[in-house]
Amino acid sequence: MKAVMTAGDVMQKRVVSVRPNMLVRELARILDEKRISGAPVVDRDGRLVGVVSKSDLVHHELDDVDAHEAEDSHLPKGFHLESPDRTRVADIMTPTVVEAAREAKVPDLARLMRRRRIHRVFITKGRKLLGIVTTLDLLRLLEKKR
Numbered sequence: 001m002k003a004v005m006t007a008g009d010v011m012q013k014r015v016v017s018v019r020p021n022m023l024v025r026e027l028a029r030i031l032d033e034k035r036i037s038g039a040p041v042v043d044r045d046g047r048l049v050g051v052v053s054k055s056d057l058v059h060h061e062l063d064d065v066d067a068h069e070a071e072d073s074h075l076p077k078g079f080h081l082e083s084p085d086r087t088r089v090a091d092i093m094t095p096t097v098v099e100a101a102r103e104a105k106v107p108d109l110a111r112l113m114r115r116r117r118i119h120r121v122f123i124t125k126g127r128k129l130l131g132i133v134t135t136l137d138l139l140r141l142l143e144k145k146r
Contacts, residue, residue: 004105004106004107005105005106005141006102006103006104006105006106007100007101007102007103007104007105007106007109007121007123007131007133008102008103008123008131009106010106010133010137010138010141011102011123011130011131011132011133011137012131012132012133012134012137013130013131015039015040015129015131015132016030016034016036016039017039017040017041017042017129018030018039018040018041018042018052018089019041019042019043019044019089020041020043020049020050020088020089020090020093021088021089021090022088022089023086023087023088023089024057024060024087024088024089024091024092027039027052027057027089028057031054031057037053037054037119038051038052038053038054038055038056038119038120039051039052039053040097040122040129040132041089041090041093042129046128046129047127047128047129048097048099048122048124048127048128048129049093049095050089050090050093050094050095050096050097051093051094051097051120051122052089052092052093052094053094053119056092056093056094057092059092060087060091060092097122098112098113098116098118098120098121098122099121099122099123099124099127100112100121100122100123100124100133101123101124101125102123102125102130102131104121104123106133106138106141109121109133109138110138113135113138119134119135120132120133120134120135121133121134
């Protein structure tokens with residue numbers, strides 16, 4: 001009888017993570033360069049404190065545009081305020097993360113991701129980040145079974 005695969009079997013161990021005090025423009029550059037859609041946010045001790053994604057960046061940018069339009073509405077036509085964005089990852093991240101143990105079974109991870117409508121589960125031990133399992137990892141598994 002074939003054993004069920006676990007998170008430890010399929011997780012990516014080399015995870016691109018970011019810090020809460022990083023500027024969002026730096027976050028955007030990292031996500032683009034690494035071609036990833038999100039990243040765990042870890043403190044200086046490597047403990048998982050949140051998750052941030054491209055969706056968070058989009059929401060931030062839309063909110064920023066709305067705020068600038070409101071600020072600019074009192075200025076003469078053609079003028080606008082220019083202010084550097086000093087927003088940090090901690091300001092836009094989601095502090096609630098979905099995590100699982102290395103021993104979690106892959107079908108359980110898939111079910112969890114589907115039910116929670118998320119694209120990544122962080123594999124942790126005592127809030128320390130060990131790895132990540134993404135929807136792409138699960139799709140690769142399906143591809144291998146063909």
